[in-house]
Amino acid sequence: MKLNIxxxxxxxxxxxxxxxxxFNDSQLNRIIKEMKKAMIKYDGIGLAANQVGLNMRLIVxxxxxxxxxxxxxxxxxxxxxxxxxxxxxxxxxxxxxxxxRSRKIILQYQDQNGNKKKLKAKQLMATVxxxxxxxxxGIIFTDKIxxxxxxxxxxxxxxxxxxxxxx
Numbered sequence: 001m002k003l004n005i006x007x008x009x010x011x012x013x014x015x016x017x018x019x020x021x022x023f024n025d026s027q028l029n030r031i032i033k034e035m036k037k038a039m040i041k042y043d044g045i046g047l048a049a050n051q052v053g054l055n056m057r058l059i060v061x062x063x064x065x066x067x068x069x070x071x072x073x074x075x076x077x078x079x080x081x082x083x084x085x086x087x088x089x090x091x092x093x094x095x096x097x098x099x100x101r102s103r104k105i106i107l108q109y110q111d112q113n114g115n116k117k118k119l120k121a122k123q124l125m126a127t128v129x130x131x132x133x134x135x136x137x138g139i140i141f142t143d144k145i146x147x148x149x150x151x152x153x154x155x156x157x158x159x160x161x162x163x164x165x166x167x
Contacts, residue, residue: 001030003038003052003089008140009162012050013091015140016055020071024116032130035060036067044086044090045102048135051091059132063125075133076118078102085127089141092158095151099144100166101130 006012009115031054039047039060049058057072083105088096104122107129111117131141142155147153 032069046132070109079104097145097148
């Protein structure tokens with residue numbers, strides 16, 4: 001199984017993904033392994049399942065402990081204090097922009113065995129988790145860009161293409 005990055009305007013990027021229920025599915029571990037490989041191959045910090053064409057609430061993030069999978073993640077709390085990062089996305093090549101997000105979050109998720117876990121993230125990692133959570137909820141990062149730093153015209157062309165595809 002080789003996973004390729006899905007790019008905008010593919011409709012799956014606007015899809016709210018389905019919860020993972022079967023933790024005994026042998027495919028799950030294979031999917032996670034391939035998503036980690038794809039994230040590293042394309043030089044990403046995080047990757048959501050719909051970015052490789054899969055409809056499951058699964059993200060992988062390159063943490064301090066290396067690439068890890070987070071299944072059925074939920075943000076349980078966010079700090080009121082915000083920070084701004086110049087974000088990019090593997091599904092939007094050559095498009096970046098400033099987005100303001102919570103500086104700290106608490107994430108609840110399940111591991112590959114279905115065990116519930118919690119994780120505290122701050123600064124860049126908090127931003128990465130919020131970005132990936134948006135993906136699995138069908139929200140794309142360009143919805144939140146305050147100011148494009150690269151690719152604004154490219155995005156406008158892609159948007160026009162997406163609107164034409166809907167007709």
